[in-house]
Amino acid sequence: MKQPWQTAWPERISYGLSDAADNLVFQMMTTYLLFFYTDVYGLSTSAAAILFVVARLADVVESLIIGVMIDRTHSRFGKSRPFFLWYALPYVIFATLTFVTPNFGSTGKLIWAYVTYLGLGFFYTAVNLPITSILPTLSQNEHELTLLGVIRQFFGSSVQLVVAVFTLPLVAFFGHGNQQHGFLLTISLFSLISLGLIWNTFFQVHERFSQPEQAHQPLSEVWAMLKKNQPWLVISIVILLYWLTTAIKNQTTIYYFKYLLHNESLVPIVNGFTFASLIGVILIVRATRKIGKKRTMLTGILIAAIGQLGLAIGAEIQNLGLIFGATFVNSIGNGLIIGLVSIMIADTIRYGMSMGIQAEGILASTDDFGVNVGLGLGGLVTAGLFHLSGYAANHTQNLATQHMITLNYAWLPLGLYGLMFIILWFYNEKRLLMAINQN
Structure with missing residues (x-):
């Protein structure tokens, strides 16, 4: 018998806007923070690389802590929903402070960067992880959960496009040539919108489906379930690889256009072509009905890799038309990949419930875990390789650094797409769906 749909459009839109809210800040962090630290704030590439590693190591622990906090939360609002209320304000405060440039010495500025960035990482996890953990409690209808995940990613990807295209123009508009002021006022605007x-989301969404007898199991029982949850392990690795790929490419984009093409103003234009990710997201509902979630994501990885290959060739020969077109194709594939992440994580949560354990907090933490580790490794790879090649901020780059920029922007992401495809091939969707449907 077909299950009825439990959510109405106001709730669906509000759920989707939660990801839009987080991405206003998150995309500033992933795309422009390394550039801000090296070329505006004044950190060396080696100091920035170490900061990213420390922050991501901290975030790995924080993801697990927030996951356990969700699973241990008892409130009249539910397990995940209260986190939107409790942690939104400190999240946007730390987001703003991260882009403050205090009049300190080099040591003081480094300490400030550590405190603000580590704080931002913790509170980002506290408001982002619940978006994934709350999903399987909103409905029991598989197609409705897919729709909710697609709506979430549509809004998230739309805001990614807004940040990618409008950040640098806003920085120029607010700063009037002063990038320190420009970045601070831009993140302040994004933070206010994010808070609202x-x-x-807190006021509009509602947790409906929870199993009290399964919801607060001992960690030893949860750990036993995790070891048997093969789909969760596979999708966790894919998420990590995806964000590693994204971090390396996104952080290098501005360097490629500034130092190899000598035209920083082209960054918003090339980023504008990433709107094609919305096409991929919209295709998910129809594609998953026809070929399933695993094959849809595999298709997305293949499309993204084809686009990345075209981008690599365009980057080598410095052909703007090819770079723009390849970015368009690559983004369609990325939309298919990232749009399915929260949906497939929700499936692994439901798979865990088929084993008698409802641990949506810990299982959903794999999403933030993958994001944090991927971004950390991406920042380390990018900043570390730049440092080794002799990168000098705001100067003409040597030949080794130019090659390193192209490697990060074009070729490393291509290899990572191939690895993603191989790992996802082992995702056992048939066993997962059989267990969920029998539960």
Whole structure:
């Protein structure tokens, strides 16, 4: 018998806007923070690389802590929903402070960067992880959960496009040539919007389906379930690889256009072509009905890799038309990949419930875990390789650094797409769906 749909459009839109809220800040962090630290704030590439590693190591622990906190939360609002209310304000405060440039010496500025960036990482996890953990409690209808995941990613990807295209123009508009002021005022604007959207999510969404006898199991029981949850392990690795790929390419984009093409103003234009990710996201509902989630994501990885290959060739010969077109194709594939992440994580949560354990907090933490580790490794790879090649901020780059920029922007992401495809091949979707449907 077909299950009825439990959510109405106001709740669906509000759920989707939660990801839009987080991405206003998150995309500033992933795309422009390394550039801000090296070329505006004044950190060396080696100091930035170490900071990213420390922050991501901390975030790995924080993801697990927040996951356990969700699974241990008892409130009249549910397990995940209260986190939108409690942590939205400190999240946007730390987001703003991260882009403050205090008049300190080099040591003081480094300490400030550590405190603000580590704080931002913790509170980002506290408001982002619940978006994934709450999903399987909103409905029991598989197609409705897919729709909710697609709506979430549509809004998230739309905001990614907004940040990618409008950040640098806003920095120029607010800063009037002063990038320190420009970045600070831009993140302040994004933070205010983010705060309103996160609180709106708290008031509009509702946790409906929970199994009290399964919801607060001992960690030893949860750990035993995790070891048997093969789909969760596979999708966790894929998420990590995806964000590693994204971090390396996104962080290098501005360097490629500034130092190899000598035209930083082209960055918003090339980023504008990433709107094609919305096409991939929209295709998910129809594609998953026809070929399933695993094959849809595999198709997305293949499309993204084809686009990345075209981008690599375009980057080598410095052909803007090819770079723009390849970015368009690559983004369609990325939309298919990232749009399915929260949906497939929700499936692994439901798979865990078929084993008698409802641990949506810990299982959903794999999403933030993958994001944090991927971004950390991406920042380390990018900043570390730049440092080894002799990168000098705001100067003409030597030949080794130019090659390193192209490697990060074009070729490393291509290899990582191939690895993603191989790992996802082992995702056992048939066993997972059989267990969920029998539960």
